[in-house]
Every structure is written in structure tokens, then in C-alpha cells.
Amino acid sequence: MIYKKSPQEIEIMRRAGDILAATLDRLEAELRPGITTMELDEIAEESITSAGAKPSFKGYRGFPASICTSANEVIVHGIPGPLALKDGDIVSIDVGVYYEGFHADSAWTFPVGEVSGEVMDLLKATESSLWTAIEQCKPGNRVGDIGHAVESSIRPHGYGVVREYVGHGVGRALHEEPQIPNYGPPGRREVLSAGMTLAVEPMINLGGPETEALDDGWTVVTADRSVSAHFEHTVAIVPEGHEVLTRRGG
Ligand code: MG
Ligand code: MG
Numbered sequence: 001m002i003y004k005k006s007p008q009e010i011e012i013m014r015r016a017g018d019i020l021a022a023t024l025d026r027l028e029a030e031l032r033p034g035i036t037t038m039e040l041d042e043i044a045e046e047s048i049t050s051a052g053a054k055p056s057f058k059g060y061r062g063f064p065a066s067i068c069t070s071a072n073e074v075i076v077h078g079i080p081g082p083l084a085l086k087d088g089d090i091v092s093i094d095v096g097v098y099y100e101g102f103h104a105d106s107a108w109t110f111p112v113g114e115v116s117g118e119v120m121d122l123l124k125a126t127e128s129s130l131w132t133a134i135e136q137c138k139p140g141n142r143v144g145d146i147g148h149a150v151e152s153s154i155r156p157h158g159y160g161v162v163r164e165y166v167g168h169g170v171g172r173a174l175h176e177e178p179q180i181p182n183y184g185p186p187g188r189r190e191v192l193s194a195g196m197t198l199a200v201e202p203m204i205n206l207g208g209p210e211t212e213a214l215d216d217g218w219t220v221v222t223a224d225r226s227v228s229a230h231f232e233h234t235v236a237i238v239p240e241g242h243e244v245l246t247r248r249g250g
Contacts, residue, residue: 001177002176002177002178002190002196003169003171003172003176004193004194004195004196005102005195005197006195009102009171010197010236010238010243010245012099012100012102013102013103013104013171013197013234013236014243014245015099015100016053016097016099016100016102016103016104016245017106017234017245017247019047019048019051019053019097019099019104020048020095020096020097020104020105020106020234020246021106021246021247021248021249022047022051023044023047023048023097024093024095024106024108024248025249026043026044026047027040027044027047027093027095027110028108028110030043031085031091031110031112032113033085033086033087033089033112033113034084034085034086035084035085036080036081036082036083036085037069037071037078037080037083037085037091038065038080038081038082040067040069040080040091040093041065041067041069041080044066044067044093044095045058045066045067048066048095048097051099052099053097053098053099054097054098054099055067055095055096055097055098056096056097056098056103056105056174057094057095057174060096060174063077063079063218064079067080067093067094067095067096068080068092068093068094069083069091069092069093070091070093070094070219070220070228070230071083071085071089071090072089072090072091072227072228073221073225073226073227073228074092074220074221074228075092075162075165075203075205075211075220075221075222075228076094076107076203076230077094077218077219077220078092078219079216079218079219086112087112087113087114088112088113088114088115088116089111089112089113089115090109090110090111090112090115090119090123090227090229091109091110091112092107092109092110092229092230093107093108093110094106094107094230095107096174098174101172102171102172103170103171103174104234104245105170105174105199105201105232105234105246106199106232106233106234106246107231107232108230108231108232109123109126109127109229109230109231111123118206119206119227121157122157122204122206122227122229123229125153125154125157125159126159126202126204126229126230126231127229128153129149129150129153129182129202129204129231130150130200130231130232130233132149132150132153133146133149133150133153133200133202134200134233134235134244135149136148136149137192137198137200137235137237137241137242138192138241139192139193139194139237139239139241140192140193142186142187142188142189142190142191143178143179143180143188143189143190144185144186144187144188144189145186145187146167146198146200147181147183148183148184148185148186149186150182150183151182151184154202154204159204159205159206160204160205160206160207160208160209160210160222160226161182161183161202161203161204161205161209162203162205162209162228163182163183163209164211164220165203165211165220166179166180166182167179167180167181167182167198167199167200167201167232168180168198168199169196169197169198169199170197170198170199170234171197177190178190178198180198180199180201182201182202182203192237193237194237194238195236196236196237197234197235197236197245198234198235198236198237199232199233199234200232200233201230201231201232201233202230202231202232203228203229203230204229204230205222205224205226205227205228206222206226206227206228207222207224208222208223208224208226210222210223210224211223232246233245233246233247234246
């Protein structure tokens with residue numbers, strides 16, 4: 001069952017998205033070699049709660065922190081802790097904001113200090129694949145068009161497109177139908193229509209696509225321990241096309 005949102009509900013999600021975008025902006029401003037992922041978690045929690053919202057992830061299926069911080073070979077669901085980020089690392093920061101009954105969900109991978117050209121290319125290609133996928137978000141297109149856009153955009157680079165973790169509907173629940181794979185043929189799966197709100201989130205590995213879940217029950221790493229990037233926006237399908245509800249930088 002896909003829950004469509006009214007314009008009034010999308011307005012609430014837009015405000016959740018604004019709080020989320022401001023939080024990612026603040027995290028980016030504070031990010032520097034030496035900062036720990038636990039400090040990033042504290043900054044995010046303060047940013048979200050001071051805006052009158054709640055961190056969606058805290059307590060979600062027992063998740064112990066407000067955000068996910070996934071460094072280097074961690075693809076998603078990294079738990080903030082004492083890890084100090086160092087020059088040349090990358091860190092994917094995934095934030096969920098719950099505001100007046102609705103969630104917004106967005107992630108961004110940041111370089112810490114100076115990263116190699118090879119890694120910077122991965123970040124640029126992954127962000128670009130997100131925007132290419134978002135262009136497919138309009139009434140009449142299908143969920144399969146989104147994943148096909150990601151896969152086609154990444155293929156020339158030879159990177160691994162993660163298959164075990166996917167995008168999703170988002171709204172009153174953090175994870176709603178439909179699932180949105182980052183691969184597959186176009187013209188398949190559910191038809192998009194105005195009122196759908198979707199978290200589009202390519203996860204792309206410098207090496208192969210295979211994943212491995214660690215013993216903490218959360219952390220997902222690349223099987224070959226190559227670095228991984230993750231960019232995510234919450235997008236509303238509107239009659240004219242789409243609106244990115246978690247757009248950053250004003
Ligand atoms: Mg997310
Ligand atoms: Mg998500």
C-alpha cells in the first residue's frame with residue numbers, strides 16, 4: 001500500500017526537510033579531521049531537537065543514536081562512537097527528522113580534509129546519479145525508471161551499485177512502500193503519481209557491489225572493504241514533476 005500525501009502533509013514534510021537540510025549544513029560546517037562521529041551525533045541531535053523535531057533514527061528498531069555515520073568502507077547504518085575522522089577519510093551522514101507526524105530522510109557523503117582524486121570522483125559520480133534519478137521522479141514514470149537512471153549513470157565508471165539496500169517511500173513511517181532499487185530495467189514496477197513521497201538513495205562502492213553486515217547488527221560494509229558513497233534526498237511527486245523536500249543550501 002502506497003500512502004499518498006495531501007499538499008498540506010507535503011507542507012509538513014517540507015518543514016521536516018528544511019530542518020534536516022539545516023542539520024546537514026551544520027554538520028558539514030563542523031566536519032574536520034579529529035572530530036569524532038559521536039560529536040557529529042551530538043551536533044545533529046541538538047540541531048534537530050532545538051527546531052522542535054525529533055531524530056527519526058533514535059530508537060528505531062533499537063538504533064542507539066540520532067544519525068548514522070558511515071566512514072570509508074561503511075556503506076550505511078554506521079553507529080556514532082569514539083572514531084575520530086582523519087584527513088583523507090570520507091563519511092556518509094544519514095539523518096532522519098520526525099516533525100508533526102512525518103519523517104524526512106536524507107544522507108550526504110562528505111570528504112574529511114583532502115581526499116584522493118579517485119575518491120572525490122566516486123563522490124561526484126554518486127551525487128550525480130542521485131540527481132539523474134530524481135529527474136525521473138514525475139507522474140507517469142515508474143519506480144524502475146529511478147533505479148535504471150542510477151545504474152546507467154554509474155555504469156561508465158565501473159563502480160559497484162549496492163543491491164541489498166534500497167530507497168523507499170517515506171511519510172508517517174520512516175520506511176513505506178514502494179521499495180526503490182538502484183538498478184533494474186526501466187518501465188517496470190509501480191507507476192509514480194502526485195502525492196507520493198520517496199527517499200531516493202544510491203549507495204555506490206569504489207569496488208564491487210557486494211555487502212557484509214557486521215556483528216553489531218547495524219554496520220554494513222563493502223565485502224571488499226573499498227570505500228562507499230551514499231547520497232539521499234526525500235522527494236515529493238507533484239503534478240508538475242517533483243519537489244526535493246530536503247534540498248540544502250537555502
Ligand atoms: Mg536515510
Ligand atoms: Mg532512506
